[in-house]
Amino acid sequence: MSLLHRTSVFGAVVLTLCSASFCAQAQSGSNQLAQRPPMGWNSWNHFRNKVDDAVIRAQAEAMVSSGMRDAGYVYINIDDTWEASRDANGNIQTNSKFPDMKALADFVHSKGLKLGIYSSPGSQTCAKFEGSLGHEEQDAKTYAAWGIDYLKYDLCGLKEQMKAAASPEEAHKIMIDAYKKMDVALRNTGRPIVYSLCQYGQDAVWRWGTEVGGNLWRTTGDISDKYAKMAEIGFSQAGLARYAGPGHWNDPDMLEVGNGGMTTDEYRTHMSLWAILAAPLLAGNDLSSMTPETLALLTNKDVIAIDQDAAGKQGDRVSTEGPIEVWSRHLADGSQAVGIFNRHHTALTTTVDLRTLGFTGPVKARDLWKGELKNLNSSFQTTVPAHGVVFLKVSQ
Structure with missing residues (x-):
């Protein structure tokens, strides 16, 4: 038996089939990771292209000393701009900001934390660094060898190919195939790596994200540290609850708490709404210099308990x-x-x-x-x- 999925693509309708067994496996979160919404930190919102080895080590240390790790935050995720070119054998290299990624992963792990990394299914990332197109298996093996625990996979570099497609259906297939390919590559490593799809909610990703192996998927464009943008993103999640659950979560983007662009009440709205949405809680501030007020917002145990509730039902x-x-x-x-x-x-x-x-x-x-x-x-x-x-x- 097959299940029929109806997906809107650039104004067209695409029908995709998956076997009943595969769909059931996908709906249960088939790699058994992210049974609760991931909690951690990501470098982009505050550091952007200024992230480096020293920043990551400082954030890991602060996550522990501040009590955030004990509150449930465990992932330290490196976003874009860590990449260099490839060696003669096609293996991805780190640039001078990250002289030894394996050593960095070992350091993060020694703190009782996990390390995440970033790439794109295209030839380039959003910041025009090396993407994974044509090197998915190699990159997945490299991440596993380094000790990576989480991959954010950003559509940016594949958009040109999709625009050049002969039809919306072909563009959709290009995207689906690219995300499936990396999912297979990650699974083949044998290492548990949480798979985060970053493609801005395009083509109603919540309807098919599990089918390409996603543990979470962005449902919107990028957040910013302004109430209007945060509210636009958060409140637009109405109606998506049925697509989320243990192992597969809607992701309305990272937290801006502590970056200074909102009032305390606005940040409480941010945290409360994300908790009701069973959203990943990925802090995006500088953990090494946050105020006691910011720490209290991020570590409110009652609010975190709502986000992490065992039933896994999005509100x-x-x-x-x-x-x-x-x-x-x-x-x-x-x-x-x-x-x-x-x-x-x-x-x-x-x-x-x-x-x-x-x-x-x-x-x-x-x-x-x-x-x-x-x-x-x-x-x-x-x-x-x-x-x-x-x-x-x-x-x-």
């Missing part, structure tokens, strides 16, 4: 009233995480009716940012800060 929007949005996520213990978000630029008071979420009569609620326990009626009023959130864990 969704349940109601809107102008700039007020209520989102909910069902949790393994039978409770719900409820986020009341205010997208307006001034504080607003709103009435929340928990009966729409299935609650009847009085409820117990924990305010996850204030740490307060409350007894609430199923309908209650609350004031939400400008661009802020009231984030509750509610049980009957």
Whole structure:
């Protein structure tokens, strides 16, 4: 038996078939990695092309000394600009910023952390460094030999080939084949390497990401450290919950917490919404110089527990009233995480009716940012800060 997938590609409709057994395997996260949304750090948002060996070592040390590792953050991910050219045998080389990637991986591992790396299915990366096109097996073996634990695979370098395709269907096939090829190469190494698809949600990737081996896939364009962009990305995830689960997650991009472009309330919105979305939590600030306030935002154990909930059910929007949005996520213990978000630029008071979420009569609620326990009626009023959130864990 085959299952039919309907995917929109550049305005056309592409139908793809996969066997029932393969689809079932894909839906369960067939490499058995990322059973909960990955947590860690990525170099791009803060360091961009200034990342080097010393930066990575400093971030690893800070992740441990700050308590972030103990809070669940384990991946230290190197983004673009680490690559040099290839040697005479076609093996990828690191540039002068990373003199010994194996030694760096050993150092990161010695801290109880894992190391991630970046490449592209095209001939070049976004920053015009060496991509993996035609060298997928070689690169995967190199990553495994270095001790890499996570690969972010960015579509950038393949876009020209896709644009030159004779039809949208052919362009889609080029992309699918490229991501499948690296998945096979990674599996063939025998090393567990989390596979992160970075292709900006193109062609409704959430419908087929598991079929090409993805453990997570970007659902949007790039985030920036501005409330408007973060909100646009986060709130646009409504309706995608059914495509996520253990081993295969929707990824609305990395965290900007601590980079300075948003208020504390806006960063609380960022963390709360990502937790409801069961999103990967990949910090993007300088861990070696963050403030106590930033650390508290990133390591709030109650918020992290929502993101990492064992049921692995992504939450969704349940109601809107102008700039007020209520989102909910069902949790393994039978409770719900409820986020009341205010997208307006001034504080607003709103009435929340928990009966729409299935609650009847009085409820117990924990305010996850204030740490307060409350007894609430199923309908209650609350004031939400400008661009802020009231984030509750509610049980009957």
